[in-house]
Amino acid sequence: MTNNPLPLKDRMQIQRHTMPAQAPQKRVSNFNEVNQGFSSELAREEAQRCLQCKDAPCSQGCPVHVHIPDFIDQILAGNMLGAADAILQDNLLPAVCGRVCPQEKFCESRCVLGKKGNPVAIGSLERFTADSTAADRAARPQGEKPAPTGKKVALIGSGPSSLACAGDLIRFGHEVTVYEALHAFGGVLIYGIPEFRLPKSIVAYEVDVLRRLGVKFEKNVVIGKTLTINELFDEQGYDAVFIGAGAGLPNFLGIPGEELIGIYSSNELLTRVNLMKAYQDQSVTPIFNFKDKVVAVFGAGNTALDSARTSLRLGAKEVHIIYRRSEEEMPARHEEVEHAKEEGVKFTFLAAPLEFLDNGEGWLKGVRLQRMELGEPDASGRRRPLPIEGSEFTLDLDLTVIAIGNGSNPLLRDTPELQFTRRGTLEVNPESLQTDKAGVFAGGDIVTGGATVISAMGAGRQAAQSINDYLSQL
Amino acid sequence: MFEIKDKTKIAPDIYRLEIEAPLIAKKFKAGQFIVLRPLETSERVPLTIMKTDPQAGTITLIVKAIGLSTRQLCALEKGQTVADLLGPLGKSSEIENYGTVVIVGGGVGTAVAFAVAQSLKEAGNRIITISGARDQSFVILEDDLREISDELIMATDDGSYGVKGFVTEQLKGLYARGEKIDRVIAAGPLPMMRFISDITREHNTPTVVSLNPIMVDGIGMCGGCRALVGGKIVFVCVDGPEFDAHQVDFDSLMRRNNAYRGIEQEKEHACKLEAEIETVQHDQ
Numbered sequence: 001m002t003n004n005p006l007p008l009k010d011r012m013q014i015q016r017h018t019m020p021a022q023a024p025q026k027r028v029s030n031f032n033e034v035n036q037g038f039s040s041e042l043a044r045e046e047a048q049r050c051l052q053c054k055d056a057p058c059s060q061g062c063p064v065h066v067h068i069p070d071f072i073d074q075i076l077a078g079n080m081l082g083a084a085d086a087i088l089q090d091n092l093l094p095a096v097c098g099r100v101c102p103q104e105k106f107c108e109s110r111c112v113l114g115k116k117g118n119p120v121a122i123g124s125l126e127r128f129t130a131d132s133t134a135a136d137r138a139a140r141p142q143g144e145k146p147a148p149t150g151k152k153v154a155l156i157g158s159g160p161s162s163l164a165c166a167g168d169l170i171r172f173g174h175e176v177t178v179y180e181a182l183h184a185f186g187g188v189l190i191y192g193i194p195e196f197r198l199p200k201s202i203v204a205y206e207v208d209v210l211r212r213l214g215v216k217f218e219k220n221v222v223i224g225k226t227l228t229i230n231e232l233f234d235e236q237g238y239d240a241v242f243i244g245a246g247a248g249l250p251n252f253l254g255i256p257g258e259e260l261i262g263i264y265s266s267n268e269l270l271t272r273v274n275l276m277k278a279y280q281d282q283s284v285t286p287i288f289n290f291k292d293k294v295v296a297v298f299g300a301g302n303t304a305l306d307s308a309r310t311s312l313r314l315g316a317k318e319v320h321i322i323y324r325r326s327e328e329e330m331p332a333r334h335e336e337v338e339h340a341k342e343e344g345v346k347f348t349f350l351a352a353p354l355e356f357l358d359n360g361e362g363w364l365k366g367v368r369l370q371r372m373e374l375g376e377p378d379a380s381g382r383r384r385p386l387p388i389e390g391s392e393f394t395l396d397l398d399l400t401v402i403a404i405g406n407g408s409n410p411l412l413r414d415t416p417e418l419q420f421t422r423r424g425t426l427e428v429n430p431e432s433l434q435t436d437k438a439g440v441f442a443g444g445d446i447v448t449g450g451a452t453v454i455s456a457m458g459a460g461r462q463a464a465q466s467i468n469d470y471l472s473q474l
Numbered sequence: 475m476f477e478i479k480d481k482t483k484i485a486p487d488i489y490r491l492e493i494e495a496p497l498i499a500k501k502f503k504a505g506q507f508i509v510l511r512p513l514e515t516s517e518r519v520p521l522t523i524m525k526t527d528p529q530a531g532t533i534t535l536i537v538k539a540i541g542l543s544t545r546q547l548c549a550l551e552k553g554q555t556v557a558d559l560l561g562p563l564g565k566s567s568e569i570e571n572y573g574t575v576v577i578v579g580g581g582v583g584t585a586v587a588f589a590v591a592q593s594l595k596e597a598g599n600r601i602i603t604i605s606g607a608r609d610q611s612f613v614i615l616e617d618d619l620r621e622i623s624d625e626l627i628m629a630t631d632d633g634s635y636g637v638k639g640f641v642t643e644q645l646k647g648l649y650a651r652g653e654k655i656d657r658v659i660a661a662g663p664l665p666m667m668r669f670i671s672d673i674t675r676e677h678n679t680p681t682v683v684s685l686n687p688i689m690v691d692g693i694g695m696c697g698g699c700r701a702l703v704g705g706k707i708v709f710v711c712v713d714g715p716e717f718d719a720h721q722v723d724f725d726s727l728m729r730r731n732n733a734y735r736g737i738e739q740e741k742e743h744a745c746k747l748e749a750e751i752e753t754v755q756h757d758q
């Protein structure tokens with residue numbers, strides 16, 4: 001099966017296409033999406049690069065094994081809905097994953113064309129497929145409803161793990177309700193990842209798709225507080241529960257001066273901006289004035305990059321990312337690092353904060369830092385940063401964002417029978433994702449700690465399968 | 475859901491709201507709070523639950539309209555609904571039979587004080603309540619407090635009602651008259667709680683304060699509600715809101731609570747202007 005008009009030799013001659021993006025100097029002053037998506041022509045040309053490898057190594061690199069050559073071939077056949085369906089078999093949220101997956105670590109890292117540093121732009125093609133079929137997918141008649149099983153499942157949280165789990169459970173014919181503590185659905189997709197990387201309308205679209213399939217969404221319900229897990233079973237009549245409660249409280253550095261005003265956790269900054277829309281004039285949720293300010297962000301993951309680029313868009317004059325390891329160890333998505341550089345974010349590697357400095361009135365005025373060097377690899381396999389004696393220096397600052405990771409969500413810790421690890425994550429059977437409590441399954445960041453959207457979705461699907469097996473034995 | 479079943483103005487800018495929230499009414503324990511958004515466009519506002527009526531499925535809140543969001547809430551009328559409401563949040567008070575417990579409530583903090591006092595009373599404690607207000611017009615919840623207190627001291631700053639003076643002086647008075655106090659619970663403005671804490675430290679009386687930092691989500695995700703207690707970071711929405719008063723760093727908390735003062739006033743001013751412009755256009 002191949003709809004590619006080009007012989008193999010010619011395909012290899014085409015260079016990888018980069019998605020058009022808003023110009024850096026323009027985009028730093030708005031919250032609109034940076035990447036503008038492929039045109040049909042670009043998508044087609046990029047799709048033509050694919051060699052349709054029989055063993056599809058790219059699929060092996062994707063945590064949910066999207067059938068990549070198949071969907072690319074459908075693009076070339078001009079059958080966009082067919083392409084979308086090829087992805088949707090494995091991945092419920094292609095518009096999201098096409099935008100936020102760390103493709104360079106997953107699918108694209110295994111693409112055979114990558115050996116020459118030039119892999120097929122799989123993520124961009126996935127995004128193109130999802131975006132260009134959004135209207136048609138919404139309009140097409142829904143297939144026949146599955147026969148109802150009479151079984152009810154409650155899902156805790158509305159992040160990607162729960163959304164993926166819900167999508168499968170409803171197709172199995174179960175009654176599915178998603179309980180979300182916040183006033184909006186999507187988990188990190190809605191409160192964490194900024195509009196300029198993932199427009200919130202895309203998340204709302206996907207939630208609506210699930211609603212139309214029959215999934216019920218309840219906001220403002222905090223499981224563990226408003227209703228306990230036992231009450232879900234005993235009073236609300238659920239037969240199984242999936243916990244997708246995600247990440248929780250931010251880590252802090254634990255150094256002097258951290259309580260000064262002007263220091264945000266990345267979660268607080270991003271929640272104010274994304275969930276509460278503090279970047280819009282009409283929002284009533286306040287945010288510190290970033291205009292013409294100097295901001296430092298500590299950390300080097302996606303959260304740090306998002307915080308830095310959000311700071312720029314709020315009007316900051318200068319934004320520094322300060323990381324105690326080197327550029328190579330940065331866990332952030334490659335594209336975000338490139339985009340941040342283009343936008344003028346300044347990077348200071350191999351430096352660690354010692355103390356935040358007070359302006360005399362309880363506000364932050366600067367930070368004292370120390371240079372680091374890399375020693376032997378530590379438990380995580382990354383080279384351990386070691387302080388260099390006598391290398392202290394000071395940086396004047398107005399605002400700071402601390403983005404050094406999160407603990408896990410604390411709301412369910414008091415639930416009897418659930419086992420938590422020392423790190424606060426939930427213990428599950430790695431095969432079935434079942435917890436120690438009968439009928440209760442869990443997946444996503446609450447089990448793994450901070451990971452990725454697609455791995456959370458993969459866990460949601462794995463749990464849906466186990467829940468289905470469990471329910472069929474009841 | 476979340477319909478306002480009853481609304482009463484009980485003092486200048488202070489309202490008592492009864493809101494339909496059956497699941498929360500059933501679950502509530504003294505010391506807990508809710509987070510609500512008056513309108514779809516509002517910020518998230520944490521408010522203490524004063525009491526609930528599980529049969530009627532309602533919760534009672536005491537709200538002081540001091541800024542934009544609390545004003546939006548207090549502008550809603552009976553029969554209208556609030557956009558979002560979740561809870562009950564935070565840990566409940568530790569309720570035991572301690573002996574004699576002094577409860578100090580200042581301003582709308584009296585709502586927490588009431589809830590905790592009621593539970594402590596039921597647990598067999600002797601309750602002495604000190605309730606403070608600026609002047610007679612700000613005296614709130616007197617009947618409720620009287621019902622659950624063995625002794626009730628109403629104090630006003632200007633002496634226009636009850637005894638004259640601050641709640642701190644009343645507490646000193648209790649020590650001076652030789653009262654054996656086993657525990658003190660204080661809820662109110664931060665400076666008040668700090669002064670109370672300073673007094674009880676001298677007498678080695680275990681003291682609990684209900685903290686009210688600025689919150690965003692209220693469910694242990696953002697980290698905005700952090701405070702320093704015993705030199706360690708705590709997250710008030712999930713670890714609190716009640717803490718050992720003698721361990722709390724009140725200075726940093728007071729600064730943090732004022733961090734947005736100018737910005738909030740600007741926002742409120744802008745909104746008022748907008749409303750005025752709208753009325754003018756409407757009138758024309």
Ligand SMILES: Cc1cc2nc3c(=O)[nH]c(=O)nc-3n(C[C@H](O)[C@H](O)[C@H](O)COP(=O)(O)OP(=O)(O)OC[C@H]3O[C@@H](n4cnc5c(N)ncnc54)[C@H](O)[C@@H]3O)c2cc1C
Binds near residue numbers: 179180412
């Ligand atoms: C700023 C930021 C940027 C990121 N960027 C990327 C990226 O570019 N690419 C990528 O792949 N990954 C990224 N990630 C990671 C990714 O978002 C997460 O791994 C993923 O969202 C985890 O999904 P989840 O379903 O486990 O939980 P979450 O997305 O965390 O959702 C959990 C939901 O459960 C709700 N909840 C929690 N407890 C309860 C309860 N007791 N009752 C009811 N509801 C509850 C929460 O309010 C939340 O809405 C990023 C994360 C952050 C914070």
Ligand SMILES: Cc1cc2nc3c(=O)[nH]c(=O)nc-3n(C[C@H](O)[C@H](O)[C@H](O)COP(=O)(O)OP(=O)(O)OC[C@H]3O[C@@H](n4cnc5c(N)ncnc54)[C@H](O)[C@@H]3O)c2cc1C
Binds near residue numbers: 507738
């Ligand atoms: C656990 C807890 C319980 C509370 N219980 C009550 C109560 O029972 N009755 C009552 O009237 N008030 C209570 N408050 C305070 C109430 O939340 C604030 O008065 C309200 O949020 C002010 O919002 P605003 O927009 O009207 O005023 P603004 O003008 O925005 O702020 C006025 C002041 O209120 C505080 N504040 C502002 N935003 C927040 C926020 N998001 N969270 C917390 N504080 C904030 C700040 O100190 C600020 O300076 C409680 C707060 C907490 C944390």
Ligand code: SF4
Binds near residue numbers: 062064066101108123
């Ligand atoms: S889901 Fe993510 S990793 Fe998998 S193919 Fe799509 S972009 Fe690649």
Ligand code: SF4
Binds near residue numbers: 057058059113120
């Ligand atoms: S490895 Fe690359 S070239 Fe081969 S099928 Fe996958 S995307 Fe196409």
Ligand code: FES
Binds near residue numbers: 688689690693697700
């Ligand atoms: S208010 Fe966000 S963690 Fe407490």
Ligand SMILES: [Mg+2]
Binds near residue numbers: 517541542543
């Ligand atoms: Mg406000």
